[in-house]
Structures are given as C-alpha cells and as structure tokens.
Amino acid sequence: MSSESILSLRVNGQPFRRLVPAERSLLDFLREDLGLTGSKHGCDVGDCGACTVLVEGQPRLACITLAVEMEGASITTIEGIGGPEGPHPVQKHFDQQVASQCGYCTPGIVLVLVALLRDDPQPSESRIREVLGSNICRCTGYTKILAAARAAVGAA
C-alpha cells in the first residue's frame, strides 16, 4: 500500500522508469511527464475518446486509467503510429479526405481505427460505425471520418 510507486513501462517501444503518485492519470503521465501531447484532454471523464491510447494494442481511455495500473505494459500513442514524414495509412486517408477540422478528436479516432483494421482488415460498414461510437467529434459531422475509414480499409 503506498501513495506513489516506481512505474516501468514501454511507450512507443521505448522503456521508461518514473516515480508516479497513485492518483496520476495515464493521460497526465503521458502528456506532462513524458511530453507526449498527442493524446488529448477532452471531457476527462471517459465520455469522448480524445485521450484514447493503445495498451497492448487495445484501445483504452487514458483519462480514466491510473498510470500505476500500467506497470509492465506496452503503450502506443498517436506519436508511435506515424508522423508527417511517415504517416500510417489511416492517417494518410484522414489527410486526403480532410477528415479533421480542429483535430482534437483525430488522434483517438485514428488509434481506434488502427486497432480495428489490424484485427479485422475488412470490417463491415456497421462494424466501422459501431467502433467509431467510442469517439465524439464536435466538428466534422462524421461523414468525412467515415469516408476516411472506408478508404483506409484494405490499405492499412
């Protein structure tokens, strides 16, 4: 029983060891302690998906995950998926379809789609919609996000 612990984990393939207080969220750990600001603070209580990261490849909401729970875990954030020089196919299609406006929801949505297409390379339209139900976008009206997702099927 303790108020802080030494946390060892891998983020985007790189090992880290840090002392974290029990009440540190994974999101604050990534953003404040590691400087990885690609994962966003949206609602901060599990409603919106802006903070989504992959834990052992599975989407998880970093705002309602304790950093100390991630001991030994392997985490992928949007920074680990691809950047302007080497975008992931899902990112490329987001760009081509202009599926981002303010972009706040984009990292979370890209990660959810990356995980979906890895497990199910040919998802049905209803499966794509079901999975995208995990994330809220306040700008686009979803049409272009769906277009980017459909375009990424087979390309990811």
Place this chain on the structure above:
Amino acid sequence: MLPFPKFDYAAPTTLREAVSLLCTPGARILAGGTDLLPSLKHRLFEPSLLVSIRRLTELREWEMLPDGGLALGAGLTLQQLSGLPALALYPGLQEACRTVATPTLQGTATIGGNILLESRCLYYNQPVGWRDAIGGCLKCDGSVCHVAPKGKGCYAAHSADTVPTLWLLGAQVELVGPLGVRLVPISALYSGDGLRPMLLQPGEILTRLLLPPPGPPTVHRKLRTRAAIDYGLLLVAASRSQSGYRAVVSAVGPAPIEVRGESPEDLAEAAFRAVQPLGTHAPAPTWRKKVLRVEVRRAAESLKEG
C-alpha cells in the same frame, strides 16, 4: 483538467491479501475503473485506498461447470465475455455486454464492476460545481432529494445493463470476504435503497459469476438517447417458458423489478402497473412510463417470433 483526489494504491497478488487490504476503512476495489474513476474526478466519494484486482489472475479465468453452466471470473472484461463462444447460448447476456457504453470502454470494463455499478441520478452524476449550485443531495453533500423532495430516501437508478438478463437467468455471484465465501442470487444483491444499493458486507470481493445451464432464451432491450455511449433510459430483459412470460425492468429505481404475464400484452400491463419511473433521468417520467409498456411488449414479442 479534472484531477483525482489523493488516495493510496495497492495491487495485491492473492485474494486473501486483497480481502485484508479491503478491510481498511475507506478502501475500495478498482477493477476496470470505468465507473469508479470518473466518480472520483467528480468527488462523489473519496476512498483512502484503491485495491486493484490487476494481479488477481484467478479473477480473469472462466470454466464450464459439471452441470453445463458457466463460472466466469469477475475481472473478465465485457469484451472478453461477449467474445466467449459459450456465451452464444446466453444471447440476452451477450447482447447486454455489447450495449454497455462503447466498444473501447467494453475492452476495459469488467463484468464484476458492471454488476456492482453505483446507482445513478441526474442530480448526482454531475461535476462538483454543478452539484454545489443545487446544494448537493441526500446521496452526496446535501440533505434533500431533488427527485422526490417529500420522500424519505434516495431513488438513484440501478443502471447496469447486464443485470436484468442475469436476474432472469437465475445467475449467482460468489463473494469472498473476511468471514468466508458466500453465494448470492443476483436477484438478492440489491437493497432498493439508492444510498447503499448493493448488499455487500465490508471487505467482500466479487470473485465469480455463476450461470446455470442455458435455458429458455432471454432478450435484452435498451432504450437510450444515442445508440452509443449513453446509459439506458429503460433496461428490459424478457424470457418465456411453459409457465408464461417474465420481464426484469431496470433504470427505474435503485433495484430492478420483476414482473410476470401470460402474453406479451399481459406482461406489458403488469410492468406498467408495477413500475413508476422517477425524475432520475432527463426525459419526463410520464413518457418513460408510457414507453416502458411498449418496450416490454416488444421484448416479449421478439421471443414469440423466435
């Protein structure tokens, strides 16, 4: 940014250690955290210690029982559960798992946490500032109930999607505590008091969910504003056997309510008479009461066709 309050954290490796830690005053179990952690950010309660189930590997196991039923570890996620081939024989339960929150949350949320989901209310599940502006309520930081100001208790709604179906199936939970192990039917787990909705003893951990062998199929219906994310405005599970129809209705008070009937229409009328939705949700209670009749009838009719 909403910070967490301060607390201690422990991740025991044995059940015995977990039970003894859980006997610390103010200790609480942390499973997926998808109900608990947002509530901490909203300061609905401030536990002194969170006891994580992360290292209790036995809580993630499952097995077929000799009688043909299933024993499911309380730490299995809703995604793991709905993906078990054996769950296809319990279609209502499988459907209920898939309607909880969102696919991302189903990958974190556990079945144990769902069964023990705190009761919910429009005036309770709100940020601190919102609640302060109305002076809190009986359930947290206040002295009146805004839903029933003349009433004596709290009517915060039982909202766990999987429970109406588990109730109809005759499922039981295994609880391990400082005094030993006990089995409790799901239908006897809820007190009906919104302030303390679950009849758990201090220090008890839900370890396993026990399902009887597959019987008559159950259906699960969930009325909600959006097809994703939202909690139910009404939850209805129904089943049919030689002796007639049964339905369990929830999101209408601190405990689910069971009704019986000879036909779908009869069942719907029984539910309409027995259940009084309250102002715990945004839509008018009178509207929820009318729709309840429709939801129950449709649930029963879908069994008739099947």
